[in-house]
Amino acid sequence: MLYRPFGSTGLTLSALGFGCGSIGGLMVRGAYPDMRKTVARAIELGVTYFDTASMYGVGQSEVNLGAVLRELGQETNADIIVGTKVRLKTDEMTHIERAITTSVEASLRRLGRESVDLIQYHNRIGPNRTAADPEANLDDLARIVQTFAKLQKAGKVRFWGITALGETDALHAAVEQGGFHSIQSAFNLLNPSAARPVAADFPYQNYDGLINRAAARGMGVIAIRVLAGGALSGASARHPVAAPSVNPIASAPTYETDVQQAHAFQFLIDEGVVENLVEAAIRFVISHEAVSTALVGTSNLEQLELAATYAGRGTLPEEVLGRL
Numbered sequence: 167m168l169y170r171p172f173g174s175t176g177l178t179l180s181a182l183g184f185g186c187g188s189i190g191g192l193m194v195r196g197a198y199p200d201m202r203k204t205v206a207r208a209i210e211l212g213v214t215y216f217d218t219a220s221m222y223g224v225g226q227s228e229v230n231l232g233a234v235l236r237e238l239g240q241e242t243n244a245d246i247i248v249g250t251k252v253r254l255k256t257d258e259m260t261h262i263e264r265a266i267t268t269s270v271e272a273s274l275r276r277l278g279r280e281s282v283d284l285i286q287y288h289n290r291i292g293p294n295r296t297a298a299d300p301e302a303n304l305d306d307l308a309r310i311v312q313t314f315a316k317l318q319k320a321g322k323v324r325f326w327g328i329t330a331l332g333e334t335d336a337l338h339a340a341v342e343q344g345g346f347h348s349i350q351s352a353f354n355l356l357n358p359s360a361a362r363p364v365a366a367d368f369p370y371q372n373y374d375g376l377i378n379r380a381a382a383r384g385m386g387v388i389a390i391r392v393l394a395g396g397a398l399s400g401a402s403a404r405h406p407v408a409a410p411s412v413n414p415i416a417s418a419p420t421y422e423t424d425v426q427q428a429h430a431f432q433f434l435i436d437e438g439v440v441e442n443l444v445e446a447a448i449r450f451v452i453s454h455e456a457v458s459t460a461l462v463g464t465s466n467l468e469q470l471e472l473a474a475t476y477a478g479r480g481t482l483p484e485e486v487l488g489r490l
């Protein structure tokens with residue numbers, strides 16, 4: 167396993183992170199013994215970052231992760247870093263501090279911990295406030311980070327960050343404004359724009375080097391959607407535990423189109439650079455040194471084993487990255 171500094175927090179994260187979200191689904195819909203076996207194996211393989219959220223399975227992911235880590239005797243292991251998230255509803259944007267504090271306290275109860283290593287603001291960043299998904303603007307963010315700092319003083323969180331999804335300009339302004347330790351950024355072979363330059367006619371959202379800007383400001387970077395929700399495997403079939411349908415983030419309008427696009431990287435297999443597209447996708451993301459950890463959502467132990475094997479093969483050769 168490769169390890170990377172997590173920005174300027176002083177923490178070190180495994181280059182492969184363990185996603186506990188609903189898409190891979192293991193920590194939400196899996197059988198408990200499978201969760202325990204897979205988390206235990208992940209720790210054995212050197213994975214140190216586990217990413218959950220209050221909304222994954224409406225809290226069930228936090229409950230399961232907390233229970234498994236306790237059962238494995240890992241809840242006090244300082245090397246195991248747990249991150250969770252808080253998502254605010256529109257009516258909560260008028261009392262941000264109270265809403266965040268209530269949510270974090272509920273997350274801690276579900277996780278069965280007194281504090282969490284990383285709390286992340288989950289909503290998109292931008293000017294739009296729809297009933298379904300209120301985006302946070304810069305003023306909101308200032309209040310949000312103040313609240314996280316208070317929670318740190320109260321011993322409930324160690325570090326805090328944001329999910330860097332939303333409008334590109336607003337995201338860059340948020341990173342410039344700062345006040346937080348990390349970002350979660352969508353970065354994969356289909357949309358590498360958060361870390362690498364793309365053509366002017368690039369068809370998807372252009373994040374315009376957001377990861378690089380965040381890293382330059384000392385922020386840790388957690389890459390999300392490394393496998394484009396599974397589409398970068400090149401196969402449409404979903405694992406029974408996985409979410410049956412996936413809404414692409416910053417790639418093609420449909421999952422099916424993402425699956426088709428994934429085959430553009432077949433040449434890496436034909437040339438013997440990688441064994442399969444999943445390996446290509448994981449190694450592409452960890453090849454960017456500003457990425458602290460590449461989260462992969464898994465449905466079972468086998469997917470985790472494979473992801474760790476591929477991550478263990480390290481970065482892709484510079485010449486290959488240039489062509490990609």
Ligand SMILES: NC(=O)c1ccc[n+]([C@@H]2O[C@H](COP(=O)([O-])OP(=O)(O)OC[C@H]3O[C@@H](n4cnc5c(N)ncnc54)[C@H](OP(=O)(O)O)[C@@H]3O)[C@@H](O)[C@H]2O)c1
Binds near residue numbers: 462468
């Ligand atoms: N902050 C945010 O807003 C945000 C958003 C998205 C994700 N995240 C975080 O990032 C984590 C990962 O993201 P994600 O689950 O959305 O997407 P992802 O990691 O890009 O894709 C997960 C899917 O990849 C496939 N897969 C995984 N390992 C595989 C393997 N070895 N071989 C073949 N296919 C494999 C599985 O699909 P099949 O079932 O089809 O095999 C799985 O459902 C989440 O759990 C969460 O912690 C955060």
